């Protein structure tokens with residue numbers, strides 16, 4: 001049974017941080033798999049944590065997903081007071097529904113904070129030749145430079161099979177994802193239990209290696225169903241990562257119920 005008292009939560013945060021070797025872990029009481037308000041609390045916690053990470057001038061790269069969409073709703077104009085906030089999608093289209101796409105989420109974040117946003121127009125699943133010519137477009141080049149200059153990254157983490165199913169994933173990629181035993185996914189990269197990348201959705205924008213160089217990184221993911229995914233991703237996550245998760249995921253990862 002869940003014991004949502006404060007000292008219990010602090011213990012979970014401590015133990016997860018220890019296990020994952022990352023900068024900080026914030027645990028929200030409850031389980032977002034079964035209670036929608038817990039996902040909203042994850043979003044609020046992300047807004048708070050983001051606030052303390054901001055400079056005067058910020059470029060914030062954001063991924064897609066329902067958690068980030070929910071986070072966008074929780075941001076307020078207090079965040080944008082006396083600061084410049086520019087929201088950009090972390091990567092090009094990776095097969096999400098419009099409402100869960102980073103472009104749309106960035107627009108909402110900008111609107112709610114009085115910031116601005118830029119859109120990265122890249123179609124899903126295009127061939128190499130089309131990509132190469134897109135990369136030569138000045139407008140695309142410009143936004144790619146902004147993405148590379150981002151000082152903060154906000155991203156979700158998904159269960160691998162759930163994400164592959166939700167996206168337009170080709171049969172051959174589906175096969176690869178399951179044969180390679182992928183359990184976790186983050187911004188289009190699929191990870192096995194050891195945190196090794198076993199598949200990557202080909203698109204432009206932030207690559208996983210970009211996370212490791214001097215950016216603040218906030219990962220938001222909760223729910224018991226994401227326990228394996230979060231644990232796997234954190235095996236190779238950048239040390240400076242701040243994880244915002246919930247009690248459902250935390251207890252499942254640590255096997256304390």
Ligand code: BG6
Nearest residue numbers: 064065066067156157158186187
């Ligand atoms: C995707 C992101 O859009 O959403 C991923 O690119 C993330 O980084 C996934 O893993 C998570 O989705 P959700 O709906 O579980 O928050």
